[in-house]
Amino acid sequence: MATLVLALLAVPFPTAVAAKTGGKNCSNCAGTGGDISYPFGIGPECSLPGFNLTCAFDKNNQSSLLLGNTSVQLIPVQFRSGYPYPTNTILANIRYFVELIPGLHDYSVHWKAPGRPFFISGSSNMSIFILGCGIKASLFVGDSGVEVGDCSVACVEDQIMDSLPPGLCVGIGCCRIDITVNLRAFTLNISRTSKHARLLEQVSVFITGHDEYLFKTWDLGIDLTGLGWYAAAELSWAIPYHPNCKRAMNDTGESTGNPYILNGCVADGQGSSPPSLKLPDGSVVTDISIDEGVLRVLKQSEHNSLLPRMDPLLYAFSREWAEMKWAVDNMTCKDAMASKELYRCVSHSDCVDVTGHSPLKNIGYRCKCSPGFEGNPYVKDGCTDIDECQQLDRYICNGVCVNTIGNYTCNACPRGTDFNYSTRKCKPSAVILGVTIGLSSGGGIFFLTAIVAVLARRWKRNFQKRVRKMYFHKNKGILLEQLISSDKDASDGTKIFSLDELDKATNNFDHSRVVGRGGHGTVYKGILTDQRVVAIKRSQLQSSAEIEQFINEVSILSQINHRNVVKLHGCCLEAEVPLLVYEFVSNGTLYDLLHCKQSSGALFPLPWEERLRIAGEVAGALTYLHSAASVSILHRDVKCMNVLLNDSYTAKVSDFGASRSIPIDQTHLVTAVQGTFGYLDPEYYYTGQLNDKSDVYSFGVILLELLTRKKPIFENENGEKMNLSNYFLWAVGERRPLEEVVDAEVVGEASEEAIAGMARLAEECLSLTRGERPTMKDVEVRLQMLSGRHHAVAPRPEARKGERAMAPRGGSVPVPAGHHGSRQYSLELEFVSSSRVPR
DSSP: OOOOEEEEOSOOOOOOTTOOTTSTTSOOOTTTOSOOOTTSEESGGGSOTTOEEEEEEOTTOOEEEEETTTTEEEOGGGGSTTSOOSOSEEEEEOEEEEEOOTTOOEEEEEEEOSSTTEEBOTTSOEEEEEEOSSEEEEEEETTSSOEEEEEEEBOOOHHHHHTOOTTOOSSBSEEEEEOOSOBSEEEEEEEESOTTSOSOOEEEEEEEETTTOOOOGGGTTOOOTTOTTTTOEEEEEOOSOOOOHHHHTTTOSOEEEOTTSTTOEEESSOOOOOOOEEOTTSOEEEEEETTTTEEEESSOOOTTSSGGGSOGGGOOOOSSSEEEEEESBSSOHHHHHHOTTTOOOOSSEEEEEEEOSSTTOEEEEEEEEOTTEEEOTTSTTOEEEOOGGGOTTTSOOSSEEEEETTEEEEEOOOTTEEEETTTTEEEEOOHHHHHHHHHHHHHHHHHHHHHHHHHHHHHHHHHHHHHHHHHHHHTTHHHHHHHHHHOTTSOTTOEEOOHHHHHHHTTTTOGGGEEEEETTEEEEEEEOTTOOEEEEEEEOOOSHHHHHHHHHHHHHHTTOOOTTBOOEEEEEOSSSSOEEEEEOOOSOBHHHHHHOBOTTSSBOOOOHHHHHHHHHHHHHHHHIIIIISSSEEEOSOOOGGGEEEOTTOOEEEOOOTTOEEEOTTOOOEEOOOOSOTTTOOHHHHHHOEEOHHHHHHHHHHHHHHHHHOOOSEEEOTTSOEEEHHHHHHHHHHTTOBHHHHSOHHHHHHSOHHHHHHHHHHHHHHTOSSGGGSOOHHHHHHHHHHHHHTOOOOOOOOGGGTTTSBOOOOSSOOOOOOOGGGSOOOOHHHHTGGGGGSOO
């Protein structure tokens, strides 16, 4: 006789014998209204483990319900009379208010569910909202490194923020991260993206539904944690398997009530209990499936019953309500099939191995009728052939069905006959009707195929439009359109390109079109449809502050039209990161020309008159920005790397991401300090007051680079870093020979008068007091005069060395001596001489 082997698979669910909801032994929370229904309750005798509530009172004697050890505050309305029950969700307050501490860059917010049954469902349309300025937020699962999503928040000028309509949470003041996975715990990392963002030192974080919160600018900086119903989160909960009301009443009429407590489900009508099938230990069998190999029982076995005396390797126990696997023997299929006497599968049947909790633990085997057969595989001829032709609701056949042993065939009707679907037989066909039906069917299929192709193409196009529209809003496209359209002086050539146009221009951004890479992005060479050759800059923007610089650069360049300023043709905002479209400048930067060696190891020859010409062109561009444009534009980052050279080595000033416009009648702006060390105006560094003389100082450093061919921060013969401007002023004060300071190529080619003239001009531009510096217009005129008086001279013999010295002008400040008599570079020493600047 076959051995019956059982293995328990389901997780148990404890009964609530002592639970009494709303009774005299279970209390409610005054002020929250109504009874609290089981499995929730106040006290261990009135709730399931993990569902215990606490009734808390604040200093105003207002009550609130708290769940679990983490004291998650619940919204009490869900426990009031009339609220739909049962439900698998509860409303809770999950909110945080973070104070940003000066000097601290990163912050973390941690949340953990109040118990194992609770989680934030990935299908519940919940989102985490972040309100602040100049920050980036990243959401991780628990304490792991698995990132769910991230978003960034920026704040623009007050007048723009105040004009934003309620509801936009797209990165200006507010952003959100949609929760798409189930979360029992999460970590939200918050980091500053820019110290120059609008001053706001508070961040609000809360969870609620996608459409449950409308952003309002006055919510910024407000602590929302104590606002009762405001932006409630939805927590899902689940418990292990427990029978429902209908099964509790053994299908005797309709039933209602609470399925989580004993006798909680009551019948609406009367009826007698039907007979039940039980195991020898008294467990009630509710279902047996031969095909699935499953036996379901309703009652737990007692300790003196049959099952505990069985081999513990072949079964497992739980408390109650179990689904159990069964097997006919404790051998594997391989061993059973090797023994004809012990093998139980007969009559067109197959052997199935049965495993327990672990796939490596074999319980035994069972039998199942082979495909195409049904019945009992344990008795002879128990598995009988299925007549598929009699069950055409389960088996599809659009022809003449012929049943076979274990299968069926579907044959087409002979030539000259048609299949009659009503009788499932072939009948003589009418030629005309057949041709008509054939043409109609073919035309219908072709039409349907065409429609499907059109719909698929339209769906793909609409999807791309939605994605590009999303990026357009994320990249502040509406704001940029308003800036360009509202500026009457904007260049007519400034255009917002579509992504399709730039894809076509760069051959889908092919690697062969890359002409440069940098820390802020990649530059591609492209050809527009009108045959213009352009440079397309794909930025690597990571923060909202960089997006603001991008908008600023487009706004500034759209107002400029000068031969020595890189022309901006337009931009594209439909990609994940914004794209800028410039005129193509092919010969690199002035920095490359001055400081990068050729393949031979020597620097590129640069005649004196070419140096004067390049300096004059850069000065002319800055003069135009300061005084000839409709508004005065301060570049704020003048340096050799931002001077491009075209095929004829004409200078083009570029990179206006840090630039600022200033009204003509205004003397200066107070801004956060921004620039490049070595070029940065010391007075601007200390006072934060920006004016046109700050660009003059930076241009003075470029003059020194052209004159000396040294980098702004260079290493002397001892390997110590030195600041070029301070080194030059020291050399002037010490009357050092020209040969020690000026580039040898310049000494051998230019006249003493020309060198001294450019040196004096550079010294004036580098004056620590802004009032002593010339304007860019004066600088341009003096460079033109130097270029007009230029005379090349023959190289001087060695005997002249030391006779030509740098003449001091005014009160030049000596450079502090460092180790070995040289000057050790540091940020403090770079501005040590600025103590003379008036405050």
